[in-house]
Amino acid sequence: MTGIRIGNGYDIHRLGVDRDLILGGVKIPHRLGLEGHSDADVLTHAIMDALLGALSLGDIGHYFPPTDPQWAGADSLKLLEQVNQLIQAQGWQVSNIDSVVVAEQPKLKPHIEAMRDRLATTLGIAPDQVGVKATTNEKLGPTGREEGIAADIATGPIHGGGRVVGQPWQGAFDNVGDHAAKVEASGADGICADYATEGHAGDPASTSHNGTGWATCD
Numbered sequence: 001m002t003g004i005r006i007g008n009g010y011d012i013h014r015l016g017v018d019r020d021l022i023l024g025g026v027k028i029p030h031r032l033g034l035e036g037h038s039d040a041d042v043l044t045h046a047i048m049d050a051l052l053g054a055l056s057l058g059d060i061g062h063y064f065p066p067t068d069p070q071w072a073g074a075d076s077l078k079l080l081e082q083v084n085q086l087i088q089a090q091g092w093q094v095s096n097i098d099s100v101v102v103a104e105q106p107k108l109k110p111h112i113e114a115m116r117d118r119l120a121t122t123l124g125i126a127p128d129q130v131g132v133k134a135t136t137n138e139k140l141g142p143t144g145r146e147e148g149i150a151a152d153i154a155t156g157p158i159h160g161g162g163r164v165v166g167q168p169w170q171g172a173f174d175n176v177g178d179h180a181a182k183v184e185a186s187g188a189d190g191i192c193a194d195y196a197t198e199g200h201a202g203d204p205a206s207t208s209h210n211g212t213g214w215a216t217c218d
């Protein structure tokens with residue numbers, strides 16, 4: 001299973017009183033919060049839809065229906081963790097996320113780095129693989145009137161791959177499956193490599209396509 005898949009996701013939640021405002025797993029001080037069955041983390045919901053969409057796995061309503069009491073007040077990062085596990089179980093890894101949050105108020109800039117950190121930690125990737133941008137809607141429409149906050153995930157590309165454990169292996173290869181088998185066949189513990197698409201987009205464990213320079217990782 002190789003290749004790069006792209007997904008997109010969108011979500012909007014209504015703002016209301018007596019609710020926390022949680023975006024990307026970060027609680028943000030504000031006089032209003034987002035309404036919803038779970039914690040109503042609109043950014044994390046849209047990311048989940050983008051990731052599921054990239055593999056044509058449906059949407060979050062299918063996995064976490066709002067009619068199911070077990071998801072009442074749910075921490076959306078826990079749900080994202082489950083979506084990530086689903087993706088990984090099929091041999092895929094999140095490559096990067098790019099997102100836009102549309103909110104008239106409050107100003108989100110001071111919280112962006114914390115959101116990137118929390119999302120990256122949840123997905124097991126680096127913060128520089130998670131882009132979070134914020135914009136207002138110039139007072140237009142429901143987000144502009146502060147009736148809600150929306151999130152748009154422009155891209156949720158993930159690359160096929162998986163994790164193999166073995167000794168460093170050097171030599172030319174032109175088939176990631178062959179390469180993975182050779183690394184695995186060497187049988188040693190403690191050295192691992194992420195194998196992915198040809199070209200190794202976003203692959204932290206390799207330095208070149210000819211198979212040299214495998215790094216030790218946990």
Ligand code: MG
Nearest residue numbers: 011012042045
């Ligand atoms: Mg939602």
